[in-house]
Amino acid sequence: xxxxxxxxxxxxNLGNLDSKPSIDAKRKAKRKMYDxxxxxxxxxxxxxxxxxxxxxxxxxxxxxxxxxSLDFFTNFTSRFAERAGIKAAIFGSLWVLxxxxxxxxxxxxxxxxxxxxxxxxxLWVQWVQINIGNxxxxxxxxxxxxxxxxxxxxxxxxxxLLAGSLTLTLLxxxxxxxxxxxxxxxxxxxxxxxxxxxxxxKWQVVFLQVLPAALPGILTGVILxxxxxxxxxxxxxxxxxxxxxxxxxxxxxxxxxVLPIQIxxxxxxxxxxxxxxxxxxxxxxxxxxxxxxxxxxxLRQKYQRxxx
Amino acid sequence: xxxxxxxxxxxxxxxxxxxxxxxxxxxxxQVRIDGSSTVYPITEAMAEEFSKANKVINVTVGVSGTxxxxxxxxxxxxDINDASRTIKSxxxxxxxxxxxxxxxxxxxxxxxxxxxxxxxxxxxxxxSELKKIWESDAVSTWKDVNPNWPDRKIKLYGPGTxxxxxxxxxxxxxxKKASFRSNYTKSxxxxxxxxxxxxxxDAMGFFGYAYYESNKSKLRALAVAKNDxxxxxxxxxxxIQNGSYSPLSRPVFIxxxxxxxxxxxxxxxxxxxxxxxxxxxxxxxxxxxxxxxxDNEYKxxxxxxxxxxxxxx
Numbered sequence: 277x278x279x280x281x282x283x284x285x286x287x288x289n290l291g292n293l294d295s296k297p298s299i300d301a302k303r304k305a306k307r308k309m310y311d312x313x314x315x316x317x318x319x320x321x322x323x324x325x326x327x328x329x330x331x332x333x334x335x336x337x338x339x340x341x342x343x344x345s346l347d348f349f350t351n352f353t354s355r356f357a358e359r360a361g362i363k364a365a366i367f368g369s370l371w372v373l374x375x376x377x378x379x380x381x382x383x384x385x386x387x388x389x390x391x392x393x394x395x396x397x398x399l400w401v402q403w404v405q406i407n408i409g410n411x412x413x414x415x416x417x418x419x420x421x422x423x424x425x426x427x428x429x430x431x432x433x434x435x436x437l438l439a440g441s442l443t444l445t446l447l448x449x450x451x452x453x454x455x456x457x458x459x460x461x462x463x464x465x466x467x468x469x470x471x472x473x474x475x476x477x478k479w480q481v482v483f484l485q486v487l488p489a490a491l492p493g494i495l496t497g498v499i500l501x502x503x504x505x506x507x508x509x510x511x512x513x514x515x516x517x518x519x520x521x522x523x524x525x526x527x528x529x530x531x532x533x534v535l536p537i538q539i540x541x542x543x544x545x546x547x548x549x550x551x552x553x554x555x556x557x558x559x560x561x562x563x564x565x566x567x568x569x570x571x572x573x574x575l576r577q578k579y580q581r582x583x584x
Numbered sequence: 585x586x587x588x589x590x591x592x593x594x595x596x597x598x599x600x601x602x603x604x605x606x607x608x609x610x611x612x613x614q615v616r617i618d619g620s621s622t623v624y625p626i627t628e629a630m631a632e633e634f635s636k637a638n639k640v641i642n643v644t645v646g647v648s649g650t651x652x653x654x655x656x657x658x659x660x661x662x663d664i665n666d667a668s669r670t671i672k673s674x675x676x677x678x679x680x681x682x683x684x685x686x687x688x689x690x691x692x693x694x695x696x697x698x699x700x701x702x703x704x705x706x707x708x709x710x711x712s713e714l715k716k717i718w719e720s721d722a723v724s725t726w727k728d729v730n731p732n733w734p735d736r737k738i739k740l741y742g743p744g745t746x747x748x749x750x751x752x753x754x755x756x757x758x759x760k761k762a763s764f765r766s767n768y769t770k771s772x773x774x775x776x777x778x779x780x781x782x783x784x785x786d787a788m789g790f791f792g793y794a795y796y797e798s799n800k801s802k803l804r805a806l807a808v809a810k811n812d813x814x815x816x817x818x819x820x821x822x823x824i825q826n827g828s829y830s831p832l833s834r835p836v837f838i839x840x841x842x843x844x845x846x847x848x849x850x851x852x853x854x855x856x857x858x859x860x861x862x863x864x865x866x867x868x869x870x871x872x873x874x875x876x877x878x879d880n881e882y883k884x885x886x887x888x889x890x891x892x893x894x895x896x897x
Contacts, residue, residue: 352632352635353628354632355625355628355629355632355868355871355872429659434661435644435646435661513647513648516646516648516656516661517646518618518644518645518646519624519646520624520627520631520632520643520644520646521642521644522631522635522643523635523642531614531616531642531644541647543773543775544621544773544774544775545625545775546774546775546778546794546795546797546798546799546873547873548798551775
């Protein structure tokens with residue numbers, strides 16, 4: 277039925293076109309041209325982004341891949357490129373990853389639950405909300421300075437894993453809070469109402485219904501922000517994370533180095549072999565980041581009980 | 585599944601908290617070093633060898649720059665500071681206020697190399713010409729410096745103003761209190777300077793000898809004449825060590841905190857450092873691109889150090 281209607285209007289339009297063909301055809305052609313141009317532009321931007329990425333990755337793989345061996349993982353850094361490895365950096369990065377996650381996830385998710393579910397809609401809550409947004413956009417070096425003043429100097433944690441992880445926790449906390457809030461907001465109201473209707477109290481609704489439903493979104497945000505944390509160099513350099521460390525940390529008071537600092541250190545050496553070594557370490561860091569992103573996607577798929 | 589997740593989070597949280605209570609390890613044997621990126625390769629090599637020999641002592645080396653390192657040194661946060669310049673009078677003042685005693689130990693020589701593109705028309709330069717180029721932004725072409733030189737723009741590359749190399753270069757070329765040009769490409773990453781100079785026939789830059797040595801095929805180091813009528817001397821290990829590559833041959837230092845040397849392991853590390861520096865067979869200073877002091881200078885250092893240790897211990 278509708279089809280015949282369409283073709284009918286088509287005929288009528290054609291009739292109209294015939295009466296003043298030049299203007300309408302011109303307009304139409306112009307619009308079509310814009311459409312095509314925009315399409316090509318979008319295509320071009322994605323192509324440009326991809327080509328840049330591919331060039332970078334290929335370049336790094338070509339210069340770094342031959343340096344990756346078992347020794348590369350089991351050796352500490354050295355003044356000889358052939359003997360240098362990333363053992364201290366890998367362990368440092370894993371410690372930082374683990375500690376930062378264990379501080380930032382409980383804090384961030386609880387803050388998000390509070391702000392979404394419990395906080396009164398008052399002025400000070402809005403003020404807190406705005407400031408969390410501002411903090412998320414702050415340059416990471418500022419967090420480094422805060423970390424240096426507060427954790428390293430005031431609390432006297434020195435240049436320990438604890439000081440580094442707490443600094444990175446501050447850095448990613450706003451991002452975790454905001455992404456968790458978004459995930460909680462996206463849980464449909466009907467779900468809560470259904471739970472209340474069955475006699476659940478607020479605690480039960482939040483913890484047994486809302487949070488599980490929001491979990492995939494929360495996890496994605498959490499993992500992406502932790503990936504950011506392990507790629508950060510600037511704040512850790514500011515708090516005094518080290519370049520030469522020939523031991524693996526055994527507890528949170530130990531001094532440490534991380535992969536990005538090791539990469540930076542090697543890349544700024546005069547000898548060309550060290551630049552290739554830096555590329556090799558970049559490959560490891562990329563693999564780590566890709567693995568975390570895949571984990572984020574996997575968890576999102578797995579826990580997606582409710583198709584929102 | 586969700587419950588497991590909550591349990592996991594709680595577990596991680598408790599683990600984190602319980603780990604916080606482990607405090608006893610803070611009195612461990614460690615040697616904390618920070619400071620100049622120029623001295624870093626030497627100290628890194630020493631720390632590497634020392635760690636192999638003494639597994640229980642943890643040596644850590646950071647790179648905060650000479651000035652950043654001194655800040656930590658004067659806050660008693662580190663035992664040794666790597667410095668590519670001598671301590672400034674403002675820093676000495678803080679040390680006196682805080683009662684920090686320290687010893688300055690030159691450990692190697694570096695020659696700040698004036699580098700140009702290999703196809704450049706220049707092979708040597710006078711200090712007076714360098715001064716003219718670097719003291720103000722007024723000079724923009726080679727001809728502005730010397731009427732016999734081509735009328736093309738000079739592209740200048742150098743380290744940023746936080747670097748000890750910059751401080752030294754400024755002091756000996758244009759003078760400590762004088763102005764320095766602001767219009768040049770600055771980078772804390774010397775490899776960027778190498779790339780800049782290697783890619784432009786009219787470029788000139790300055791940085792440590794190690795970076796020139798690793799990039800000899802891409803760069804030419806200019807011979808430098810101290811006075812207008814003295815012969816120009818090219819930087820090489822011999823001229824840098826005997827000081828004839830003047831005024832750009834300079835020592836690099838480690839500063840040792842006296843309180844720290846009371847700890848046996850710091851003392852051990854400093855001695856190891858000095859002894860290994862003068863060990864010709866190991867040749868570590870050369871390996872990392874620097875020029876060792878001569879034997880007598882090292883011997884004097886060792887006696888200077890032991891005198892420092894004995895005084896008031």
